[in-house]
Each structure stands twice: as structure tokens, then as C-alpha cells.
Amino acid sequence: MRRTTSRLLRGIALVSALALGVTACGGSDDASDQKVVSAGDVQAALDKGGDITVWAWEPTLRTVAADFQKKYPKVKVNLVGERSGDKHYTALSNAISAGKGVPDVAQVEYFALGQYSLTKGLTDLAPFGADKLATKYTAGPWNAVSDGDKVYGLPMDSGPMALFFNKAVFDKYKISVPTTWDEYVDAARKLHKADPKVYIANDTGEGGFITSMLWQAGSRPYKLDGTKVGINFDDAGAKKFEAVWQKLLDEKLLAPITSWTDDWYKGLGDGTIATLTTGAWMPANFVSGVPNAQGHWRAAAMPAWAKGDKASAENGGSSLAVPALSKNKELAYAFAKYANAGDGVAIRVAQGAFPATKSELESASFQNKKFDYFGGQEANKIFAESAANVTSDWTYLPFQPYANSIFNDTVGKAYVSGTTLADGLKAWQEASVKYGEEQGFTIEK
Structure with a gap:
């Protein structure tokens, strides 16, 4: 996509x-x-x-x-x-x-x-x-x-995931490109301290992004065997994600701007949103939606949950x-x-x-393509490596569209209230279980 x-x-x-x-x-x-x-x-x-x-x-x-x-x-x-x-x-x-x-x-x-x-x-x-x-x-x-x-x-x-970052902003504030999510949190703090108008990223909560992040972290919340469905957001991978992302929310290091809005495009263009973690289909949208920032942005590997870990995930x-x-x-x-x-x-x-x-x-023609928008970077090499490192055992729910539709009523509360991500994921789990049972699935807890 x-x-x-x-x-x-x-x-x-x-x-x-x-x-x-x-x-x-x-x-x-x-x-x-x-x-x-x-x-x-x-x-x-x-x-x-x-x-x-x-x-x-x-x-x-x-x-x-x-x-x-x-x-x-x-x-x-x-x-x-x-x-x-x-x-x-x-x-x-x-x-x-x-x-x-x-x-x-x-x-x-x-x-x-x-x-x-x-x-x-x-x-x-x-x-x-x-x-x-x-x-x-x-x-x-x-x-x-x-x-x-x-x-x-x-x-x-x-949609193998990558980290898109504003090199001009990173250079201005002498920020190194994070290779782990812990380094990402440190970069977020440095950026926002240097300029309170600058955020490492935007995030108001979105089910597709969260599931991709859980995927990369090693969480496997969904299990499916015919009409038998398992839903559990309490595994080690989910806890890794919660610990890191909760810091960003608690310290207000994420811009409260919804993606794909005019304010989002503006933030990507003026440098107040400094990174975007998403699928490799994104470059064309930079070209069409943020033309004034050509040459400022680059692509890098998605930060890892542990130094040296190559695991990636899909988004879209x-x-x-x-x-x-x-x-x-x-x-x-x-x-x-x-x-x-x-x-x-x-x-x-x-x-x-x-x-x-x-x-x-x-193919060489694909990997050697130079992206003018990214300052001539051969970004496809990064995307292709990410694709090769996507772990293949992820499973979606057979009613994932429904689960995504109730995200804002559950996990989304962690973005606008004192609810923690852990409690939000628990609420998402409970609501998904309830719906699955109503639809005739056998839910294995």
C-alpha cells in the first residue's frame, strides 16, 4: 500500500x-x-x-x-x-x-x-x-x-518499516541518528530541550502503528486456529514497547498532532516533527505532501529494541x-x-x-536508485534490508478492522488522560475478547 x-x-x-x-x-x-x-x-x-x-x-x-x-x-x-x-x-x-x-x-x-x-x-x-x-x-x-x-x-x-528523519534538524542540534529505542528517547529529550517547539515525532494513537511496533518488539498478542482466537497484550514484547513509549507520553515528547492532517504536513515541512517511523511506501508522500523539505530528510533503519537486533516489521x-x-x-x-x-x-x-x-x-536497479528528495540517498537499500528482516510469524485478528476501530476508545485514552498504555492495551484486549465472543469465536485467554 x-x-x-x-x-x-x-x-x-x-x-x-x-x-x-x-x-x-x-x-x-x-x-x-x-x-x-x-x-x-x-x-x-x-x-x-x-x-x-x-x-x-x-x-x-x-x-x-x-x-x-x-x-x-x-x-x-x-x-x-x-x-x-x-x-x-x-x-x-x-x-x-x-x-x-x-x-x-x-x-x-x-x-x-x-x-x-x-x-x-x-x-x-x-x-x-x-x-x-x-x-x-x-x-x-x-x-x-x-x-x-x-x-x-x-x-x-x-510496508517494511524504516525511520525517516530530518537530517537538517538533527545536524542543527547535534543529534545522532538513534539505532535503539532507548537512544530514540534520549534524542527526543535533547531535541525538545533544545527547542520546545521541536518534537521527535507526532503520535495521537493509531492501531496500525501500535501493532507494527508490537510486531517488531517481539509481541505476539494474537493467535488464530480456525475459530479459536487468543488475545493477550501481556507478553514480554508488549512490556518492552510500553516501557519506552510510556516515557515519551509521560514527558510530553510527542507532538499531539494527528497524522495525515494539514498540521502534520506542516510539522514535517518546518522541522517541528523530526522523525517518522512508518512503511517504505512513504517517500512518494514526502514528495507530494512536503515539497518544501526536499533535501532535509533521510531514511535509516528502524531503531532496535536491543543493540544489534535486526528485527523489523511491516506497516501497511x-x-x-x-x-x-x-x-x-x-x-x-x-x-x-x-x-x-x-x-x-x-x-x-x-x-x-x-x-x-x-x-x-x-535488483541493482531498485537498490541503486537515488532519491532526489533524500539528498541523493539510495534509500531502497535500507528498505530492502528491512523487508528481509521482517519476522514472519505475526498474525492479525480475523476481525482486525473492528479491533482497530475501537482503538481510540481503549488504548487511545493513554494519549489524552492519565490512563497508562498498559491499562489501555488491557482495555483493548477485553473489548476485543468481548466482541469476538459475541461473534461466535472461541476465545482462549
Whole structure:
């Protein structure tokens, strides 16, 4: 997923419309219901032709769709791209529930895949040969789309995390780039003491960021085994994160500015927000949203929780999935594969998408690209290393959109009151457990 100024939502959804419930069923992807679909079957479908509808907001897919149609002139791709975030998932869930109007291909962010796969709303693509594509992708995205021997989507992009920092500000105040989170807290103190208007970062609380930070810290709050779900924010990794981030909150070292707002862009541009820890899809947003700071910013590895630790995490990223009610699954799979594992990958990367495929990440042309915005820095080398160091055993809840939607009512209170992060995470856990039980999940505490 590449953020743009026109797409400010990360898909934190309105759950009343999104949650399908464990008993809902929009189709079936059971192995007994699916036959093996050979490459010959897919090619025959391409030769015969037909129409497919693709719901996806990612702008590079427009070029991919046009190129796909040139290669396969009997196929018509109807790309519906005006919806994103909550509107996209609301429409998709409603169509699946109604059993009509379902697209043949849908863009689904990694954190939202579980709610559709568990309720049999998506086609298992393994019988089409998707399971043979595992080695093409980095561990984080592949883990997000697969469940045992089932594959519920093909990774489109990824968001290995990095630390973006304002070098001009760091140089002015003689601050070293932090390599650990403890050093990050020290840098935050020095910056704010030198100039009370300058903050190491902004943060008003956001579920996607917190889960990424927990991921890197080694916390594994969610466990999933079919309809059995474990939710526990009391592990060692969570405690590491809480200890560090609580200091930043207690000492008021984080700017109380919400990301993707005008004030946020202003802070990134005038140096009052000095760092940003986020996914590698961010550079294009600096170019479009903070043009006045060109040359000031650089990228660095995400700070570690212990000196020398290389572990990273993902923040953002999407797949292309084939809904179980797709009327032309062979063509749908052919398009998804072309876009995410075929010639479409190079097309998308050339337009600024951040790849999930190893060959692109490891290529000299990708790694040696110089970013004018970052003073000529070859930032992709940092991003590619981060992608290689993402730990692959992270799991999202099958109702993660709902969990994210109640973040502000639970953990978010730690940002605006005397509630601690530990208490906020406990409240988030309890509210998520309650919802999961209401939806028919077996919660293992």
C-alpha cells in the first residue's frame, strides 16, 4: 500500500458494516469444493476472453490493467477504483452478504484478509498454483496471505518499516541518528530541550502503528486456529514497547498532532516533527505532501529494541484476492498473478509502488536508485534490508478492522488522560475478547 495525499485512510473500518461474523458464508473455498486449476485452464480462459471486475484503489493498477488487455485483447478489465478504506470494505462485505455485485478481484489489505478468508468469502488460490509462488515474496507479505496450505491472495506491495528523519534538524542540534529505542528517547529529550517547539515525532494513537511496533518488539498478542482466537497484550514484547513509549507520553515528547492532517504536513515541512517511523511506501508522500523539505530528510533503519537486533516489521500493504463468488475465477487469478507476480510488478514499481517480490527488492536497479528528495540517498537499500528482516510469524485478528476501530476508545485514552498504555492495551484486549465472543469465536485467554 502506498499512501497518497488523496488516500488518508488505512482502512480502519466501520465494523457494523464489515464484520461478517463466523457463521456468515459468502461461498466456499473448502478443498473438497475446489478442483485443481492448471496453467492450461487459465490460458484457455484467457484465449476465450470475457469480462472481469476489479475493485482496487491502487493507482498503478490502471496501467497494469491497460497492459494486461493489450496482451490479452479478448479480456476486458473493469477497474473500479473510486473507493478505499472503510467505503471499499463496506461495499465488499455488503456485496458478499447479498450474494450479488461481487467483484472478480478485490484489493484487500493484509490486516483485513482474515475476516474474509475465515468466513469463506475468498477463493483459496492454491489449487490455481499460487502456493508455488511463495518463494517469490518476502516473508511478511506471504505470511499475511497464506494460512497453512491455503493462499487467499497474492501480495501486491509491502510496508517494511524504516525511520525517516530530518537530517537538517538533527545536524542543527547535534543529534545522532538513534539505532535503539532507548537512544530514540534520549534524542527526543535533547531535541525538545533544545527547542520546545521541536518534537521527535507526532503520535495521537493509531492501531496500525501500535501493532507494527508490537510486531517488531517481539509481541505476539494474537493467535488464530480456525475459530479459536487468543488475545493477550501481556507478553514480554508488549512490556518492552510500553516501557519506552510510556516515557515519551509521560514527558510530553510527542507532538499531539494527528497524522495525515494539514498540521502534520506542516510539522514535517518546518522541522517541528523530526522523525517518522512508518512503511517504505512513504517517500512518494514526502514528495507530494512536503515539497518544501526536499533535501532535509533521510531514511535509516528502524531503531532496535536491543543493540544489534535486526528485527523489523511491516506497516501497511495489500493483496489482490479473488472473492468466492467471482464468476470468472480463471481470468481473475490470471489478472492477480500478472499484476503481482508477472510483468505488472515492474510496471507498478516504475510508477513508485513498493514491491513485495524478492527479485525486485534485490535488483541493482531498485537498490541503486537515488532519491532526489533524500539528498541523493539510495534509500531502497535500507528498505530492502528491512523487508528481509521482517519476522514472519505475526498474525492479525480475523476481525482486525473492528479491533482497530475501537482503538481510540481503549488504548487511545493513554494519549489524552492519565490512563497508562498498559491499562489501555488491557482495555483493548477485553473489548476485543468481548466482541469476538459475541461473534461466535472461541476465545482462549
